[in-house]
Each structure stands twice: as structure tokens, then as C-alpha cells.
Amino acid sequence: MRFDGVGSVLHEVRSAYPVAPYYLILEFENGEYRVANLLPFLKGPIFEPLKDPAFFRQVKADPDTRTVVWPNGADICPDVLYANSVPLKLPEELGA
Numbered sequence: 001m002r003f004d005g006v007g008s009v010l011h012e013v014r015s016a017y018p019v020a021p022y023y024l025i026l027e028f029e030n031g032e033y034r035v036a037n038l039l040p041f042l043k044g045p046i047f048e049p050l051k052d053p054a055f056f057r058q059v060k061a062d063p064d065t066r067t068v069v070w071p072n073g074a075d076i077c078p079d080v081l082y083a084n085s086v087p088l089k090l091p092e093e094l095g096a
Helices: 076-083
Strands: 013-020 024-030 033-037 060-062 067-069 085-087
Touching: 013 060, 013 067, 024 076, 033 076, 067 076, 076 085
Parallel strands: none
Antiparallel strands: 013 024, 024 033, 033 085, 060 067
8 A cells, every 4th residue: 555645545456357337346455356336437528438348348457556447548546446346255255
């Protein structure tokens, strides 16, 4: 985690996996995996292309910005992603 003044974030995205239209599984710096529905964030001109499922799947975790990015320059703050996601539960964690 970085704590370097105004640009500080509490969370950093290490990897991102598109799993359904507008849903990502995100791996955070603490090793936690979380599921985020990004549809509520797809507003405004920069996010319009992300409504195309093929374009949405082009998501990458950027090691420099430490969040998710798309080829058109769209990104979302990693703290916002963390706050608006839920922990991913694996079958063994559910008692299956």
C-alpha cells in the first residue's frame, strides 16, 4: 500500500478478471479476491465503450496506477472498487 500524500490509496488492484458482463473478480494487494459489479459506474463518455462486453473484457490491472484500466483510458479508483465489491467465497470457504 502507498501512503504518499494526496495521491494515496488504501487499496491496490493486482489483477482483474472479467467474469460476466460488467462483473470483475479483483485481486487486491492484501491477497483478497472481491467481486465488483461495474454497471453502476458506466456513465459518461469515457465509460460508454465499456458497455460493449467485448471492450469490457479488455480490462487490465495496471501496475503503475495500481487499478483497472481499459484501452480508451478509462479507470476506476481502487478504493472505490474495494468499497463497492464483495468478498469472493470459494466452495471450501462455504463449507461445500
